[in-house]
Amino acid sequence: MAPRANWKGYLKLSLVSCAVALFPATSTSQRVRFNIINRETGHRVHNQVVDAETGEPVEEEDRVKGYKVEGGRYILLEEEDIERVALESTHTIDIEAFVPRDEVDEIYLDESYYIVPDDKVATEAFAVIREAMSRQDLVGLARVVLYRRERLLMLQPRGKGLMATTLRYRNEVREADKYFDDIPDVKISSDMLELAVHILTSKKKHFDPSKFEDRYEKALTDLIKAKRAGKELPGPPEPPPSNVVNLMDALRKSVQAERGGGATHRPQARRQTAPRSASHRRTPARRRVKKAS
Secondary structure, three states: OOOOOOEEEEEEEOOEEEEEEEEEOOOOOOOOOOOOEOOOOOOEOOOOOEOOOOOOEOOHHHOOEEEEOHHHOEEEEOHHHHHOOOOHHHOEEEEEEEEEHHHOOHHHEEEEEEEEEOOOOHHHHHHHHHHHHHHHOEEEEEEEEEOOEEEEEEEEEEOOEEEEEEEOOHHHOOOOHHHHOOOOOOOOOHHHHHHHHHHHHHOOOOOOHHHOOOHHHHHHHHHHHHHHHOOOOOOOOOOOOOOOOOHHHHHHHHHHHHOOOOOOOOOOHHHHHHHHHHHHHHHHHHHHHHHHO
């Protein structure tokens, strides 16, 4: 079954527009999900919407949105009232500006979607917009209404389509200084930094998402399978290691582990071994003289 579009409308660049559809780029459907069960009866428990004062159930047709104001009163908003504030971005993704990708701070990125042309007529205009962005190495900034809220979008070429990533608004991002200002400045010795850099270099790889597995989901699945089969349940994980007392020793042991148990790398060792390496270079010369005599 083909995926269902979350939104359909028009992608607009100045006077050029084309019909497009927007699809979620990620999914959580593979996650293990639980139901709440009545332990005594084994029956599933349903959540029910009830009146906060009377405790009586409230039917779907009697539910209405309300905004709380002073005095504990609520301003009621019907569906027709909300529809009156519909914006142009409800049906149009209007690209307002283009910026270099590296100027968009990662902290603003939220959910991602795929955008594709929605009919054959739209294909050419869609391709022109996509290829122009790709050639200039720019991402587009636009707006769209999703789930009755206007969201900022960052658009960038991806294969034959476009990827749209919703952006958080400025007031949704907390200032890092409030959390980082209390971190004291630390003077790091060059020896410790060199060891740490060596560990990073030894672990350097290319990003491959297929190498990463959701270990918690797997553990849950194994637990469910074991319980269903009446087998012994897996034991608890090993306790975490105790706190490191000597950071330098921990770094040296880490380097040794990365080398497969080889000698620990120490920055001072090269200076100590220099005289020995020089004597080793003279040894073959003495052997050649003896052989010549």
